[in-house]
Amino acid sequence: MTTSISYEPLDWSTIVDPYPVYAELRDRAPVFWHEQMQSWVLTRYPDCRDVLRNHELWARDLRRLGAEVPDERLNIQYQDPPEQAKLRALIVNAMRTPDTRDICRRARPDLEGHFERLGDREEFDLMSEVAAPLALQITCDLVGVEPPALETYVRIFEGLTRRMDSGLDPSHAEPGEKVGLELHAMMKAWFEQTRLPGMIASLRESPHTKSMPDTYVRNTVSAVFNASYSTVYASTGAVVLTLLEQPHVLDQLRDRSLMATGVAELIRFCSPAQGTSRVATERTRIGDTTIERGESVVTLFAAANRDPEYFERPDELVLDRSPNRHLGFGWGPHICAGAQLATDWLCELIEFLNEQPQELTLAGKPVYMRSATLRNLESLPVRLVH
Numbered sequence: 206m207t208t209s210i211s212y213e214p215l216d217w218s219t220i221v222d223p224y225p226v227y228a229e230l231r232d233r234a235p236v237f238w239h240e241q242m243q244s245w246v247l248t249r250y251p252d253c254r255d256v257l258r259n260h261e262l263w264a265r266d267l268r269r270l271g272a273e274v275p276d277e278r279l280n281i282q283y284q285d286p287p288e289q290a291k292l293r294a295l296i297v298n299a300m301r302t303p304d305t306r307d308i309c310r311r312a313r314p315d316l317e318g319h320f321e322r323l324g325d326r327e328e329f330d331l332m333s334e335v336a337a338p339l340a341l342q343i344t345c346d347l348v349g350v351e352p353p354a355l356e357t358y359v360r361i362f363e364g365l366t367r368r369m370d371s372g373l374d375p376s377h378a379e380p381g382e383k384v385g386l387e388l389h390a391m392m393k394a395w396f397e398q399t400r401l402p403g404m405i406a407s408l409r410e411s412p413h414t415k416s417m418p419d420t421y422v423r424n425t426v427s428a429v430f431n432a433s434y435s436t437v438y439a440s441t442g443a444v445v446l447t448l449l450e451q452p453h454v455l456d457q458l459r460d461r462s463l464m465a466t467g468v469a470e471l472i473r474f475c476s477p478a479q480g481t482s483r484v485a486t487e488r489t490r491i492g493d494t495t496i497e498r499g500e501s502v503v504t505l506f507a508a509a510n511r512d513p514e515y516f517e518r519p520d521e522l523v524l525d526r527s528p529n530r531h532l533g534f535g536w537g538p539h540i541c542a543g544a545q546l547a548t549d550w551l552c553e554l555i556e557f558l559n560e561q562p563q564e565l566t567l568a569g570k571p572v573y574m575r576s577a578t579l580r581n582l583e584s585l586p587v588r589l590v591h
């Protein structure tokens with residue numbers, strides 16, 4: 206399809222507010238060839254969902270198309286069923302061993318402590334002072350390891366987040382590989398040394414772990430570690446900013462019967478995960494467009510989640526929206542393995558914001574990180590009003 210639409214995911218205007226360009230793409234070029242990414246970009250709900258659920262036609266595992274994938278990249282995210290299903294079952298079971306609600310409850314005193322410590326300041330940065338340390342604490346509690354220095358992990362997270370955009374900016378590939386190897390080395394040491402309860406301990410005890418290559422298991426726990434840190438951090442920022450911009454929503458969420466649907470709606474509305482990619486295993490069509498075997502598609506779930514053909518009043522937060530089959534956690538065999546933890550955490554956070562005595566307000570302009578695949582705030586200046 207020929208079109209004059211310009212979609213530049215790393216332009217600041219797109220990062221700050223991608224929704225106008227998503228709407229334009231959905232309307233005028235729902236299957237859009239992006240030269241720089243060398244990929245088709247999909248923005249309509251049914252197209253994105255159909256790609257994500259049809260793993261036979263749409264591969265995540267590039268070995269199915271004859272590519273070589275380095276060992277350190279092989280984990281549940283980069284494999285497909287049936288190979289991925291066995292590993293995914295093992296990992297998802299290990300993720301359930303520490304109760305995700307307990308993990309979030311254990312983070313509550315620290316959340317309270319951060320607000321107490323920062324409450325007297327004129328203003329503070331919610332991202333570096335609250336979201337980052339809590340994301341690391343929650344993640345280490347899940348995996349069952351002593352937290353590394355926060356600055357070390359923030360550096361790894363930033364490198365891995367930018368690596369996801371290396372199709373748009375190839376200069377992010379090499380630094381991303383380096384920090385990826387750093388995380389792998391950390392993980393190897395944790396597998397050998399940690400004795401804390403959590404995912405690693407549970408995997409050590411499971412009789413099924415031995416039937417998997419060690420590297421795949423460790424790589425997947427590395428993927429879980431970074432997915433957990435990055436999304437707890439990014440979704441904390443996205444949700445708090447949305448609630449500061451629409452304070453009546455926080456107030457409505459005092460009604461606990463709205464919490465489950467409300468959190469799902471917040472994920473639909475402002476999920477930090479913008480999209481993912483798949484590759485066609487054979488020639489196929491989406492609408493009027495032919496996609497050749499080996500061509501890549503990017504499914505922009507953040508655009509699909511605002512598709513007016515699928516969601517009524519898509520640009521509004523409808524806290525009792527039901528059903529709400531949003532794609533914020535993906536769909537199909539790669540659907541988010543940490544959705545329960547993410548949901549429990551956001552419930553805990555919202556309850557805390559409603560229960561703590563001071564009002565949280567915006568104290569300055571939020572600053573986004575220059576990243577496209579994961580849209581996330583670098584700083585969110587806030588103040589507590591007594």
Ligand code: HEM
Binds near residue numbers: 440536
């Ligand atoms: C609001 C927070 C979160 C959002 C929006 C989110 C979003 C997503 C999305 C969209 C996918 C699918 C990617 C694809 O199909 O290629 C995914 C997969 C995944 N997520 Fe999350 N996620 C969140 C939280 C978490 C947490 C807290 C963890 C870990 C505890 C986690 C672990 C994973 C893993 C391991 C996968 C890969 C699953 C697979 O490929 O089989 N996520 N997530």
